[in-house]
Amino acid sequence: MKLKITGCIKQKNRFLTNIEYIKGMEFYPEGKGGQLGDLGSVGEAQVLEVDRDGNLFLDREMKVGEYSYKISLDRRDEIGKNHTAQHLVSTYLKGKYDFDTVGFRMGEEYSTVDFPSLEIDEVKIRDLEVAINKMIMENLDVEVLSYTREKASQIECLRKTISDKIIGDIKVVKIGDFDLNACGGFHVKQTKDIGLFKIINYEKVKKTITRIYYKAGNRCYEDYYEKHEIIKKATTQLSSTVEEINGKIDQLFEENKSKTKELSSLYHNYSELLCEKLKENAEIVGENKIIIYKENDAITKFFPRFIEGEKYSLIYGENGSFTVISKAINCGELKENLEKLGYIVKGGGNSTRINLKIDINIEKIVDIFLKLL
Numbered sequence: 001m002k003l004k005i006t007g008c009i010k011q012k013n014r015f016l017t018n019i020e021y022i023k024g025m026e027f028y029p030e031g032k033g034g035q036l037g038d039l040g041s042v043g044e045a046q047v048l049e050v051d052r053d054g055n056l057f058l059d060r061e062m063k064v065g066e067y068s069y070k071i072s073l074d075r076r077d078e079i080g081k082n083h084t085a086q087h088l089v090s091t092y093l094k095g096k097y098d099f100d101t102v103g104f105r106m107g108e109e110y111s112t113v114d115f116p117s118l119e120i121d122e123v124k125i126r127d128l129e130v131a132i133n134k135m136i137m138e139n140l141d142v143e144v145l146s147y148t149r150e151k152a153s154q155i156e157c158l159r160k161t162i163s164d165k166i167i168g169d170i171k172v173v174k175i176g177d178f179d180l181n182a183c184g185g186f187h188v189k190q191t192k193d194i195g196l197f198k199i200i201n202y203e204k205v206k207k208t209i210t211r212i213y214y215k216a217g218n219r220c221y222e223d224y225y226e227k228h229e230i231i232k233k234a235t236t237q238l239s240s241t242v243e244e245i246n247g248k249i250d251q252l253f254e255e256n257k258s259k260t261k262e263l264s265s266l267y268h269n270y271s272e273l274l275c276e277k278l279k280e281n282a283e284i285v286g287e288n289k290i291i292i293y294k295e296n297d298a299i300t301k302f303f304p305r306f307i308e309g310e311k312y313s314l315i316y317g318e319n320g321s322f323t324v325i326s327k328a329i330n331c332g333e334l335k336e337n338l339e340k341l342g343y344i345v346k347g348g349g350n351s352t353r354i355n356l357k358i359d360i361n362i363e364k365i366v367d368i369f370l371k372l373l
């Protein structure tokens, strides 16, 4: 296949390239009909994207001239599988529940189809998945028929009306006796070529729409492989069978909850003992008793419970994160003074308690605190 490059300009880190085809099929543009665009190569350059006007984004600068080019047909194949699967999904939901398709988007990992209904639930999703896989196994023929616009507009039972944007002959895709729909995208020749179909998620979007996420073809097998590996690892880590995994996880959550409770009670009791010691060793400055604790661990949250704010000022923390609790000074003023000294101070509080995020050590904070007494 041959094309002519007529221009090539740098755009950010890629090269927007204008082309004219000499011989061979055209690159399919990105996003047309919700479908992924083609990838491939032109001479030595890789095609990174094909824009809506058919221009190519290449990975390197190319001189004007004639080049051989390739389109990745394996990728087209995968796109065809995932796109044909969308026809099946749209037709099935239209036929069974009269839900119209209002959006379709194919990504590199998965595809989505949107339906204006909030009635799609777990049961319908499961039913849909089973039905699509059954249609794949039935191996329905997928034919692409070409009509003039006039002839096409006479066809009865088209799933969707033909868009005015389509110029020239209309391609109509016929899947068995099941679906008839105008479409210019890629499709498989028989439904068995899709291989497998799996809904990976569904969710409500924009208040009135349900979005279905699915994979088809090799993407399904890859997904199955990856998830199988994850489950295999989990069974080893949890020393369980696949069937036991959920039970084991529930059990771990329960154990974790009770351990956290137990630990909290221990922190509480330890904090009480520690606070007695800290009070004994408090620094006395005039009438003020100051406790300095150079850590920021789980027990500090119990300090206010055991250290009376009327009698003691408390300064604790480490690694740029500190708390000051005191009625001897205005804690807000402490923050202001640190800012006046040029430090970047985050955090906040009130006049008797303040949390400070600041890149200094505790001694500096104590220093400023003492000056405010």
Ligand SMILES: [Zn+2]
Pocket (backbone or CB within 6 Å): 083, 084, 087, 173, 183, 184, 185, 186, 187
């Ligand atoms: Zn199509």
